[in-house]
Amino acid sequence: MTFHVIGAGVAGLAAALALADQGRPVVLHESTPQAGGRCRALPDGTDNGTHALLGTNTVALGFLKRIGAAEGWVEPEPAGLPVLDARDGRAFHVALSPFAWGNPALRPPGFSAGALMALARMALPGRDRAIGPAMAAHPAFLRGFVDPLVVAALNTPVVEASSRRLGAVLRRMGGRGACRLLVARDGLGPDLVAPALAALAAAGAEVRFGARLRRLVQQEGRVAALDFGEEAIRLGPEDRVLLATPPWESQRLLPHLPVPEGYAPIVNLHFARPGPGPVRFLGLLDALCQWVLVRPTGVSVTVSAGDEAARTDQDRLAPKAWAELRAAALAFCLPGDWPEAAPPCRVVKERRATPRHTPGPPPDPARLPLPNLALAGDWTDTVLPATIEAAIRSGQAAAQALVR
Ligand SMILES: Cc1cc2nc3c(=O)[nH]c(=O)nc-3n(C[C@H](O)[C@H](O)[C@H](O)COP(=O)(O)OP(=O)(O)OC[C@H]3O[C@@H](n4cnc5c(N)ncnc54)[C@H](O)[C@@H]3O)c2cc1C
Structure with a gap:
């Protein structure tokens, strides 16, 4: 009996680990050369985008603990979030709770x-x-x-x-510590993806990169084979599949699946500005930049729901973002140099970062659309918004449904 997990995003990693921890034989197939999906490190080590967790994300924090990565997630602003209002220049602190x-x-x-x-x-x-x-x-x-x-x-x-x-x-957000805001100290690679892969290897799971599932071959209402192009894997009667791909890909593989209709982008700007000091996290109001993450290795800016930013050229975004974040850094007396000229910047536009969460019932696909196939992915959680917490919950729930 083999459990084939398709997609090594956070949902697939969590599902594969939940299965391997129960002693099940697991193969994790990922189409790209690396794991992490929408929550990954780019080849130069930069995160695709800043990812924050809250204390209330207990399932995600439990996963980090299991893979030995919990200590890499730090609380940069325990005394309240520093916020600069770009409209009137007022600098103040806000508690999330x-x-x-x-x-x-x-x-x-x-x-x-x-x-x-x-x-x-x-x-x-x-x-x-x-x-x-x-x-x-x-x-x-x-x-x-x-x-x-x-x-x-x-x-x-x-x-x-x-x-x-x-x-x-x-x-x-009501419980004790529920509003603690946490970020990866060194990045998503060292603080999430690498430890998850190490935990999977230690638990005996196999991971195959560059393995894109082209087609689910169905016979008599079950998955009979996995078509990876040059290679096809025929499934035995006991074998199982766990599909942890993004919604549009899950629908391509299972055309009748209900999936979200609209998606929203997130734009991140990463400035090469090494500097002294601990990790810091600042907010801005009425600005292009919403959140600024300052690490010793560089400064990153997040523009969520950034439809307009996603349409704007890097040459126009970078100077504007740098002027805004520099004002915030100076207002809160962050250490180091904050020159007027923007340092080199890399812009990462994730055009389908998450579904748009609009009013109305979300798509609610069955956890087991076929007897030997379970679904996972942030978008399959109908309660929480599409986040790391939702993805990990879904991966663990799908693993549970498959072994039942
Ligand atoms: C810039 C950005 C910032 C974000 N910030 C936050 C945040 O601060 N906090 C938070 O909680 N969440 C945040 N999110 C959301 C979070 O990243 C996602 O909810 C989560 O990563 C989704 O994980 P997933 O495993 O469900 O899907 P994905 O990450 O999309 O994983 C799917 C995987 O399947 C692979 N795949 C696709 N097709 C195939 C195929 N045919 N065969 C094999 N493999 C395939 C993909 O390559 C990918 O690795 C952010 C997202 C983005 C993009």
């Missing part, structure tokens, strides 16, 4: 009892609607807190983002 807002120095702009109640209402089950219009009575709070939170968590502009998906996030 509403429970910390008893301290006026950590309250977001526009905070009021009414705004807090309106946000709390989103956490309750109710009609799914667009968040922007639902929070319109609290414009300063919408701009200063809800909009950045929604764009970061749902990668969808606030005018069209689903209140139900945000509610699922808000309900998980």
